[in-house]
Amino acid sequence: MISENLHIITNHAPLAYLDGGSGSLIFQMLVASSVTAIFAIKTRWQVLMASVAKLRNRNSSQ
Amino acid sequence: MIERGRLPSSFRDPSGFVFEKDGVLYRQIQAEADNDLKLLIESGLQGELVQAGLVVPFEQVDVSLAAEPGAAMVIQPQRVPFISYPYEWSFGQLKAAALATLEIARRSLEKGMILKDASAYNIQFVGHRPVLIDTLSFEPYQEGSPWNAYKQFCQHFLAPLALMALCDIRLGSLLETHIDGIDVDLASGLLPGKTKFSPGLLTHIHLHAKAAMGTAAGTDRKANLSKLSLFALLDNLKGTINGLNWNPTGTEWGDYYDNTNYSEASLQKKRELVGQCLDRVRESSRTCWDLGANNGEFSRLAVERGLFTIAWDIDPAAVEQAYRYVDKQKSELLLPLKQDLRNPSPSLGWHLRERYSLIQRGPADVVLALALVHHIAIGNNTPLGKIAEFLADVSRQVIIEFVPKEDSQVQRMLVARKDIFAEYDEAGFESAFATKFETVAKLPIEGTHRTLYLFARRG
Numbered sequence: 001m002i003s004e005n006l007h008i009i010t011n012h013a014p015l016a017y018l019d020g021g022s023g024s025l026i027f028q029m030l031v032a033s034s035v036t037a038i039f040a041i042k043t044r045w046q047v048l049m050a051s052v053a054k055l056r057n058r059n060s061s062q
Numbered sequence: 063m064i065e066r067g068r069l070p071s072s073f074r075d076p077s078g079f080v081f082e083k084d085g086v087l088y089r090q091i092q093a094e095a096d097n098d099l100k101l102l103i104e105s106g107l108q109g110e111l112v113q114a115g116l117v118v119p120f121e122q123v124d125v126s127l128a129a130e131p132g133a134a135m136v137i138q139p140q141r142v143p144f145i146s147y148p149y150e151w152s153f154g155q156l157k158a159a160a161l162a163t164l165e166i167a168r169r170s171l172e173k174g175m176i177l178k179d180a181s182a183y184n185i186q187f188v189g190h191r192p193v194l195i196d197t198l199s200f201e202p203y204q205e206g207s208p209w210n211a212y213k214q215f216c217q218h219f220l221a222p223l224a225l226m227a228l229c230d231i232r233l234g235s236l237l238e239t240h241i242d243g244i245d246v247d248l249a250s251g252l253l254p255g256k257t258k259f260s261p262g263l264l265t266h267i268h269l270h271a272k273a274a275m276g277t278a279a280g281t282d283r284k285a286n287l288s289k290l291s292l293f294a295l296l297d298n299l300k301g302t303i304n305g306l307n308w309n310p311t312g313t314e315w316g317d318y319y320d321n322t323n324y325s326e327a328s329l330q331k332k333r334e335l336v337g338q339c340l341d342r343v344r345e346s347s348r349t350c351w352d353l354g355a356n357n358g359e360f361s362r363l364a365v366e367r368g369l370f371t372i373a374w375d376i377d378p379a380a381v382e383q384a385y386r387y388v389d390k391q392k393s394e395l396l397l398p399l400k401q402d403l404r405n406p407s408p409s410l411g412w413h414l415r416e417r418y419s420l421i422q423r424g425p426a427d428v429v430l431a432l433a434l435v436h437h438i439a440i441g442n443n444t445p446l447g448k449i450a451e452f453l454a455d456v457s458r459q460v461i462i463e464f465v466p467k468e469d470s471q472v473q474r475m476l477v478a479r480k481d482i483f484a485e486y487d488e489a490g491f492e493s494a495f496a497t498k499f500e501t502v503a504k505l506p507i508e509g510t511h512r513t514l515y516l517f518a519r520r521g
Contacts, residue, residue, distance in 0.1 A: 016178055016201075016210045017074065017075050017076060017077070017178070018178065018179050018210055018211065018214060020208070020209075020210035020211070020212065020213055020214075021213040021274055023273040023274045023275060024212055024213035024216075024270065024273060024274050025208050025210070025212070025213075026273065027269065027270055027273030027274070028208050028209060028212045028213075028287075028295065029208055029287050029291075031265055031266070031295060031298070032208070032287055032291040032292060032294055032295035032298075033287070033291050035291075035294045035295065035297075035298045036288070036290055036291045036294040038294070039290070039293065039294030039297050039298070040290060040294070042297075043293075
């Protein structure tokens with residue numbers, strides 16, 4: 001099972017000097033994928049809020 | 063000619079190593095890592111991280127300085143003032159080091175690189191500021207690849223921080239016996255059940271522990287982890303780390319200055335006398351160790367005189383308070399660290415040479431040992447002669463306070479035990495220290511039974 005898991009990882013990851021742990025690497029991919037949507041929404045929201053704040057500042061300084 | 067060669071702790075990563083030549087620190091970059099370093103420089107990442115104070119700056123020097131064959135490049139990194147270890151850091155220091163590591167990882171990813179390791183030993187403190195000292199921790203990011211250092215990050219930072227914040231602050235000392243970090247399955251077993259309701263800890267500790275045991279199912283297909291997902295992972299880890307907090311109270315010495323037997327006037331007198339002693343040694347001193355520093359109150363007197371000072375204390379709350387002060391002041395001259403002088407940091411790691419002992423990292427030009435000796439002599443049954451021997455190993459000059467049996471603090475220590483300390487008096491103290499030190503000054507502290515001494519090591 002571990003060697004199957006490793007096959008997924010080694011399609012992309014160079015073999016590193018540090019043992020990342022096959023279970024940890026697989027798990028990381030699952031976790032990272034699952035938090036991506038929330039992160040994407042959060043960062044876009046932050047960009048939007050920053051733009052609104054910039055616009056407000058510009059209007060108030062005029 | 064002084065040549066020390068490769069540092070004994072620098073052997074894990076084949077892409078290079080740190081060595082010392084004639085008192086100067088260098089890093090040899092092997093041919094296989096040459097391109098990684100070039101990318102680090104040419105991408106602007108190194109410059110950006112130096113600007114942000116997150117990594118040590120370095121200069122490229124002549125490759126002929128290489129210590130061993132195979133060098134593509136030799137660099138001279140800026141030396142950090144003192145090497146400390148994660149098991150000596152307070153909660154806040156470990157947390158700051160964790161957040162710095164994640165920030166470096168995030169900025170690297172933005173520049174097309176990735177941190178290939180996330181060892182807490184790669185971070186050192188320049189006063190309040192955690193900096194990455196391992197210039198070879200960067201490699202080009204390959205689209206689709208996961209973060210190989212994820213497990214190491216959880217072991218070195220997340221697991222100990224969670225245990226310190228949510229079980230017991232003293233569990234930070236587990237890092238001394240687990241120098242490659244605390245395994246997530248161990249952390250998962252020790253953490254209280256309620257932590258399973260914290261999404262971050264449930265994910266990165268509890269579920270990670272199950273996955274790390276090899277129970278995660280896999281299929282033979284090409285899996286991709288997008289760069290966005292890696293950013294998301296780093297952000298999620300940052301949120302989890304930020305959610306861990308600890309209030310530095312409730313420990314034995316955390317409120318020391320609220321419980322001292324000094325009046326405000328005599329405390330002020332003591333400050334003046336310590337200041338006078340420091341003035342006498344400042345010309346010949348650059349470093350100061352304040353042993354039993356508590357929250358660093360007296361360490362600041364050394365800092366005010368331009369000495370790089372380490373405020374050592376056994377109490378995690380006192381060290382945390384000192385670190386918060388240093389962080390607020392943005393001081394680069396004061397470094398608070400944990401240390402149990404009854405059992406000081408030993409040599410650790412492979413061949414007992416990877417991590418230096420406390421004594422190997424000395425001696426300091428001047429040591430402050432204020433209101434300390436009675437705790438070791440009476441609290442730890444340590445003869446005065448042995449205390450003098452230890453101090454002679456770690457210092458060239460000592461500013462030391464003798465607290466006699468007439469003092470209420472010592473009387474309190476003797477209330478519940480037999481007084482077996484016949485030699486514990488001023489004459490016994492002076493005689494014990496005379497074997498190793500010359501007395502430069504002897505100053506009674508007005509309004510107390512205590513005396514301050516300035517000793518200079520013999521020989």
